[in-house]
Amino acid sequence: MRRPSPLPPPVRGEASVAAPSRAAAPGIPADDLREEGDRTAPVIPLTGSAPRPGADAPSAPPLPESAPDSDAVGWREVWGAARARRKALRAEVRRFTARQRRRRAVWLGAAAAVVVLALGTLGAAYSPLFAVETITVIGAEQLDEAQVATALEGQVGTPIPLVDESAVKAALIAFPLVESYTLEARPPHELVVRLVERTPIGVIETRAGATVVDAAGVALSTATEPPAGLPVLEIRGGVGSDAFLAAGQVMHSLPADIRAQVTRVTASTPDDVTLTLGATGTDVVWGSAERSADKAVVLARIMTARPPASVRQYDVSSPNAVVVR
Numbered sequence: 001m002r003r004p005s006p007l008p009p010p011v012r013g014e015a016s017v018a019a020p021s022r023a024a025a026p027g028i029p030a031d032d033l034r035e036e037g038d039r040t041a042p043v044i045p046l047t048g049s050a051p052r053p054g055a056d057a058p059s060a061p062p063l064p065e066s067a068p069d070s071d072a073v074g075w076r077e078v079w080g081a082a083r084a085r086r087k088a089l090r091a092e093v094r095r096f097t098a099r100q101r102r103r104r105a106v107w108l109g110a111a112a113a114v115v116v117l118a119l120g121t122l123g124a125a126y127s128p129l130f131a132v133e134t135i136t137v138i139g140a141e142q143l144d145e146a147q148v149a150t151a152l153e154g155q156v157g158t159p160i161p162l163v164d165e166s167a168v169k170a171a172l173i174a175f176p177l178v179e180s181y182t183l184e185a186r187p188p189h190e191l192v193v194r195l196v197e198r199t200p201i202g203v204i205e206t207r208a209g210a211t212v213v214d215a216a217g218v219a220l221s222t223a224t225e226p227p228a229g230l231p232v233l234e235i236r237g238g239v240g241s242d243a244f245l246a247a248g249q250v251m252h253s254l255p256a257d258i259r260a261q262v263t264r265v266t267a268s269t270p271d272d273v274t275l276t277l278g279a280t281g282t283d284v285v286w287g288s289a290e291r292s293a294d295k296a297v298v299l300a301r302i303m304t305a306r307p308p309a310s311v312r313q314y315d316v317s318s319p320n321a322v323v324v325r
Contacts, residue, residue, distance in 0.1 A: 129188065134189055137193050138193070151174065152171055155167070176198070178198070182194045199215065201215050204232075208222045210224065235265070236268040247267045250275070264276040273286040283312070284313075284314045298322055313325040
């Protein structure tokens with residue numbers, strides 16, 4: 001069945017008003033050009049050529065029928081495409097984060113190395129590899145080093161970081177001459193004990209006998225007879241008085257050679273400390289413990305200029321005006 005033309009062909013012989021002189025359009029036959037009075041516009045056929053007047057109009061090509069759905073996409077293809085897309089996205093993410101991942105790997109590796117090193121060090125330090133095998137005592141002059149080391153034998157075999165300081169303190173308290181101490185570890189197996197001994201300043205008479213004391217009044221030893229080489233302390237009020245504290249400061253300020261010559265120290269108040277030198281019995285009027293360092297320097301100069309054998313008394317209570325009698 002032929003499809004009718006969209007416009008009916010003009011009737012042959014009808015007058016038409018033509019456009020003022022028109023040339024034939026390319027591809028259009030001259031018969032289709034109308035006269036000057038034809039008001040109907042020429043019809044350009046949809047196919048390659050214009051229909052002849054009176055002839056049947058060519059029929060339009062039939063519409064293509066829809067092809068059967070032979071290319072339908074299944075769920076497997078959808079799932080595969082989604083997986084491929086995810087893989088492509090992961091690859092792009094890896095490519096753009098490669099530097100960041102390398103930097104993170106470096107930091108993680110460094111942190112892991114530090115942790116492993118610290119754990120290894122701690123494990124070795126607290127293991128028998130660093131156990132105490134030797135105890136060295138330094139600073140013992142009046143004490144026997146061997147006795148002190150024997151008292152600390154309980155720490156032998158203990159890892160150095162696990163040395164019990166309270167046990168060390170309890171062992172050293174048994175030695176009254178120990179004023180203070182410090183522990184020093186010398187890996188892998190040595191423990192060093194540095195002692196500071198108390199300095200005895202004299203002997204004070206007590207009910208128990210002749211007691212050797214230091215400047216703080218700590219009893220270092222007691223005997224029936226005063227030991228040689230230490231002065232006798234005659235202090236009113238005993239070791240707990242201010243007079244004893246001043247006498248202790250004075251004895252600490254003396255040079256070793258002068259302190260060795262002192263045979264007696266007397267004081268009734270903190271301001272009247274007096275020393276007695278050697279067999280000559282020469283007195284040194286010291287006064288208070290203030291400016292003891294200056295007084296010691298002045299006394300040493302005066303004793304050099306005028307020895308105690310020729311002097312009955314040195315008065316250095318005022319170091320700026322020394323009196324020699």
